[in-house]
Amino acid sequence: MRLRRFFLRQCAGLALGLWLGVGCALGPSQVVSTPAVTALGQVGQSTLDACMVCHSTREMQRGPVLDGQPEWYLAEQLRNFKSGRRGKNLANRAGTLMGAAMAKVETEAQLAALARYFASLKPKPFIRVIRGDxxxxxxxxxxxxxxxxxxxxxxxxxxxxxxxxxxxxxxxxxxxxxxxxxxxxxxxxxxxxxxxxxxxxxxxxxxxxxxxxxxxxxxxxxxxxxxxxxxxx
Ligand code: HEC
Ligand code: HEC
The missing domain is CATH 1.10.760.10 (Cytochrome c-like domain)
Known part of the structure; x- marks a missing residue:
């Protein structure tokens, strides 16, 4: 799956080449049938990239990995951020950053597509850091x-x-x-x-x-x- 997405990224750059018949590791029919990409619907890659600045393990100061949370919950929380039920409380700086990031998500269809996309990914293993009894x-x-x-x-x-x-x-x-x-x-x-x-x-x-x-x-x-x-x- 991850490998496929890697290839997809490579292929995206080669879309023109494909069109010209240069070819790529995956044919266009396979590209369309990849579930995660289909789920993206009308969300542009640039919007997803903006989310991933914070929602991946790349940054030190970051938001949570969202992969594998249920679609209904992701959508509910995105609506909470969009409507200001979440993300407007100045005591929670991380929350306000996320609230501001919602400016990128303009329509309910985009919001739903983002929820569907992250829900379609497998939960990610992580390093346990919390100790307790x-x-x-x-x-x-x-x-x-x-x-x-x-x-x-x-x-x-x-x-x-x-x-x-x-x-x-x-x-x-x-x-x-x-x-x-x-x-x-x-x-x-x-x-x-x-x-x-x-x-x-x-x-x-x-x-x-x-x-x-x-x-x-x-x-x-x-x-x-x-x-x-x-x-x-
Ligand atoms: C500037 C960094 C940043 C960007 C950009 C960002 N987020 Fe977040 N996001 C966060 C942080 C931090 C939290 C946790 C907020 C808190 O602690 O209340 C969060 C929380 C969330 C949650 C709630 C998770 C949960 O389990 O409660 C969802 C869903 C979410 N983000 C989706 C997105 C999507 C989709 C995008 C792209 C449109 C995005 N975020 C862009 C930082 C960001
Ligand atoms: C009365 C029902 C109820 C009980 C009891 C309850 N929760 Fe929750 N929990 C919820 C609901 C509903 C939400 C979603 C809240 C929201 O939208 O902010 C939630 C959200 C959470 C979240 C945030 C998840 C995320 O990704 O945003 C965590 C973590 C959590 N609960 C842990 C716990 C733990 C641990 C306990 C026991 C100490 C507990 N909850 C007890 C109903 C409950």
């Missing part, structure tokens, strides 16, 4: 989170509760802290955010860390990426 985290998860996010962290779309088993652990903790600290879920019409805020505020900072360490160890669907050890001298 797994037993304490497991106990809190069972009593305070599972009713809404499911026993395996798979989410419950029927109550608009997202999965928590695909996101990076640092991002889960970052968002839990933001709910607890009035940086997310404060807009009066953000019903889901307000509900989640109450759940996060009920736990101490340490307990939030334990819960995330448990989720990343036992519920996350991707295997942990290990840091590559520096070569021995």
């Amino acid at each position: 797994i037993a304490i985290g497991r106990a809190h998860y069972a009593t305070r989170c599972a009713s809404c996010h499911g026993a395996s962290g798979e989410g419950k779309p029927e109550i608009e509760s997202p999965p928590v088993n695909v996101q990076e652990d640092w991002f889960l903790l970052d968002q839990l802290r933001k709910y607890a600290n009035d940086q997310r879920g404060v807009h009066p019409s953000d019903a889901g955010g307000l509900m989640m805020k109450a759940a996060a505020a009920a736990l101490s900072q340490d307990d939030l860390r334990h819960v995330v360490a448990y989720i990343a160890k036992d519920l996350t669907v991707t295997p942990p990426l290990q840091k590559v050890a520096p070569p021995k001298q």
Whole structure:
């Protein structure tokens, strides 16, 4: 899949060449049938590139990897940013950056296509960085989170509760802290955010860390990426 996209990128530059009959590793019919690219619909590559400045692992100061989150949740959150339910709270600088980035997304069709695109990608393995007490985290998860996010962290779309088993652990903790600290879920019409805020505020900072360490160890669907050890001298 990734290899295919690599080829696609190479091919895009060669589109003219293809047209002239020069050819490329993949024929045009295969290009059109690639699901991720079809999902992009009417979103231009430049818009997607703008998203990827922050939503990839390239930058130090970045947003979360979005790959593999459900389409309905991505679309809901993009609508929250577009309408100002999220992304207008000055206490959350990262959130306001994301709010500003929504200027690039002009239509509902583009918003839907972006949600479909990221949902079509496989969740990405990541390096676990949050440490905590797994037993304490497991106990809190069972009593305070599972009713809404499911026993395996798979989410419950029927109550608009997202999965928590695909996101990076640092991002889960970052968002839990933001709910607890009035940086997310404060807009009066953000019903889901307000509900989640109450759940996060009920736990101490340490307990939030334990819960995330448990989720990343036992519920996350991707295997942990290990840091590559520096070569021995
Ligand atoms: C300037 C950096 C930046 C750009 C550009 C950007 N984002 Fe974001 N995005 C973020 C950050 C940071 C967050 C987390 C916000 C927070 O902490 O509240 C975020 C959050 C999100 C979320 C919510 C994720 C979740 O699980 O809650 C979605 C969806 C999203 N971005 C999609 C996009 C799309 C699509 C684009 C391109 C149109 C884009 N972003 C462009 C930085 C950016
Ligand atoms: C009453 C139901 C409910 C409970 C209990 C609950 N959540 Fe949530 N959670 C939600 C909903 C709804 C959202 C989406 C909120 C939004 O739109 O901001 C959410 C969002 C989240 C997010 C943000 C995900 C993302 O990618 O943006 C995280 C992380 C999270 N919950 C973790 C937890 C943890 C950990 C617990 C237990 C301490 C918990 N939740 C308890 C309903 C709940």
